[in-house]
Amino acid sequence: MRRLASALAALCILAAAPAAMAQSRPAGAASVTFQVPDGWMAETAPGRVRISAPEGDLSLWAVEAPDAPDAATAILKAWAVVQPGFDRKVRLSSQRAGRDGWDEIWATDYEVSPDEKLLLLANAYRRGKAWVVLLGRGSAATADKRLGQARVILDTFRPAGVAVENFAGKPAAPFDAAKRAAVKQFWRETMPAFGVPGMAYAFFDRNGIVEEGGIGVRTLGKPAPVDAHTRFMIASNTKGMTTLLLARLVDQGKLSWDERVVDADKTFKMGDPTVQDTIKIRHLVCACTGMPRQDLEWIMTGDLKTPADRAFALLAPMKPTSKFGEVYQYSNLLASAAGYVAGHVIYPGVETGAAYDKAMQGYIFDPLGMKDTTFSKAVAERGDHADPHGLDADGKPAVGTIDKSDSIYFARPAGGAWSSAHDLALYALNELREGVLPNGQRLVSAEALLARRKQGMVTGEAKYYGMGVETSSRWGVTMVRHGGAMPGYKTDWIILPDAGVGLVMLFNSEESTPLLNFTSRRLVELLYGARAEAVASAKASAVALKADFAKERTLLAIPPDPAVIAKLGARYESPELGFIDVKRQSDGGVVFDFGSFSSRMGTRKNEDGSTNLVMLDPTTVGWSLSTRPAGDRFALVMQDAQHEYVYQPVR
Structure with a gap:
């Protein structure tokens, strides 16, 4: 549920101190610095460092690729070091503006089925002619609940030797x-x-x-x-x-x-x-x-x-x-x-x-x-x-x-x-x-x-x-x-x-x-x-x-795949989320009526062979439901990062 995840990623006070942050300049990746959240484990090797969440099912790697001619090559080299044989299909790679001392930044995401519940990403950073790649792989649920800590790593990921901007004590100019x-x-x-x-x-x-x-x-x-x-x-x-x-x-x-x-x-x-x-x-x-x-x-x-x-x-x-x-x-x-x-x-x-x-x-x-x-x-x-x-x-x-x-x-x-x-x-x-x-x-x-x-x-x-x-x-x-x-x-x-x-x-x-x-x-x-x-x-x-919308549009079938629609029931119910009435249209389209709102639906086939029903109407474009076999029909599954809710066909 790509769009839903971002919409909800729409987010404390204790007597205890907050998680401590230690500046890290790992020996294995000397060209980059970042902060490691308290409780996370850092392991170094020549040219790379691995940072793992306490659960052990989510890791980030900083990998040097100094001789790579471009971001795509740098990312391939990094995966070859971390996971030889990595062959996931790239969904989209897009350039971001340089910042914090980086001259060039590229963000790459991969085709991942919602049912995999997997975080998979690669960011490539260039300073001068040298590239450093930040890879991420692991549990989407762990990534969701440790998002604040993960943001610290991303926010502080900077080239070694670059001074952090600090205006503490400097008077502000008039906001005229x-x-x-x-x-x-x-x-x-x-x-x-x-x-x-x-x-x-x-x-x-x-x-x-x-x-x-x-x-x-x-x-x-x-x-x-x-x-x-x-x-x-x-x-x-x-x-x-x-x-x-x-x-x-x-x-x-x-x-x-x-x-x-x-x-x-x-x-x-x-x-x-x-x-x-x-x-x-x-x-x-x-x-x-x-x-x-x-x-x-x-x-x-x-x-x-x-x-x-x-x-x-x-x-x-x-x-x-x-x-x-x-x-x-x-x-x-x-x-x-x-x-x-x-x-x-x-x-x-x-x-x-x-x-x-x-x-x-x-x-x-x-x-x-x-x-x-x-x-x-x-x-x-x-x-x-x-x-x-x-x-x-x-x-x-x-x-x-x-x-x-x-x-x-x-x-x-x-x-x-x-x-x-x-x-x-x-x-x-x-x-x-x-x-x-x-x-x-x-x-x-x-x-x-x-x-x-x-x-x-x-x-x-x-x-x-x-x-x-x-x-x-x-x-x-x-x-x-x-x-x-x-x-x-x-x-x-x-x-x-x-x-x-x-x-x-x-x-x-x-x-x-x-x-x-x-x-x-x-x-x-x-x-x-x-x-x-x-x-x-x-x-x-x-x-x-x-670019994200354009790419996703190429993966959507509108009207939806007739073979998928043929296996839908007329009504679905979930104990937690209520009901869906499936309304078939004369032009081959389908509308899902959730009671509190309705949306036209398209279909999207995933790399693992599964298919999602995807909402098409603003402002919930991209919210999706997975399909799973339920006898001669499909059950429908709606997920956030830490939960899934199953709609069963009732007629």
Whole structure:
């Protein structure tokens, strides 16, 4: 499920210290340096080093290929050293912009069937005439749960002897009109390359919003422009607002960060008794409990009629897949429980969802002046709002025919708010002012607010997840931020406390994640004089995206393979994910109706002979189901990295 994995890869605080990072310059690969996460094993040999995850089923290799004439040859030479006879078919090899001292970077992925549950990759890096290759092979489940640690290796993979940019202690340049114009120009130049129709933005400093507005349109094919009050689904940016509610309750003595959840809410249950008895309020939003995402269970079944208590029902049987406090694993359902527990504390006896909504309105939205923000999709869509978009199966921008914003509504403390650039800036401004409102009154104590930023689980180089906020000191520049992603929407807020400035950005496209990431880099370039990398990186990423869609289109059969369709039942059911009604079309096409949404389907044959049914409609293009024999029919299997769900034919 290539596209689904990236969509969900849409993500902690403990008393214990986070995983230690040790700078490594292995003797076996002296031309490269990187950091090895605590608990990982490094083994060296001449010209190479192997780094293995604690589970033993996932390894990365850094292999020198100094005499290779190009990236493809370097990768072949590296595999010949690590795994003689390696003959996997390359799916796609694409060039990325040079960075961190590398002159050239190529990323290669391979044809892998979902049923293999295998991570397989090769990145080739060139400095001067010499190549170094980073290979990866192993369990997709281990890669998923150790993603934060793996990002550290990738983020710090640099040529030996290249000085890391470090602007610690350097004053930032003023974020004046010219620099703001440069950021807006960056967006204007890159949005068309990614097929993004519109965005809203706001810039602010400690005195308030300095500039706000929009670029592009709310809906492709319609003239209405995006403005600062256009509502977008802000998804996981709701989490920080939820933890701000918790912080206010901590100030009032109604909750404690270290209070056990079962003491705050006697009805709280988890599938693992140890986790249930141990988990504290802070752990609900720290991504540190070892609980995996399991997002498919709400994505595929949730709608606007699903009751809020469903979040607790889904949590009850869940069990951790890593140790408590070991790695970063993002759980939307745990975060939703945090908000609902807070609502229950304030308004006991009120329906779970209504109590949370009322608490957020009175404790957060009203005091901050967030008049555009709502949990009601009906309210959002009655006024100025942006529609979701994505690329279609041919790689062309299109209005999303599938709006999955309904799915999160029952778990809305984790990601169900609709908001505008203006309102999100008011929230982020409160983060920058550390709890002091523009009128000088204090909304929340600095102690309670900053507890949410306390260094938690590692998410990348010098990056840590707190409670609904992520803090980074990469390049020696402190940034506090959080992102939000639902199919068709991507949002982010960033503050630079030392510079006293920040911005928010809201995009109405599934493909805009790179714009969020490269904007952070662009800020460091403009304010601190960092090397100019963001523009080139964005352009290369856009080219790679188009190549990815073009390649995948060559592998899709549209209409789907008749032989596969002939073995489909008329209806499928899964205990966890609900049902699929299979609707055959007169033109040979097939539509899968999942109840909460439907999509046209294509087929894709894998290298191992298996076949996937692949969704074709924006914003879920590429989400897929594997086929497995079930008598004279196929069973259908939907997977994330750590779970699989089987739909059995019932007629």
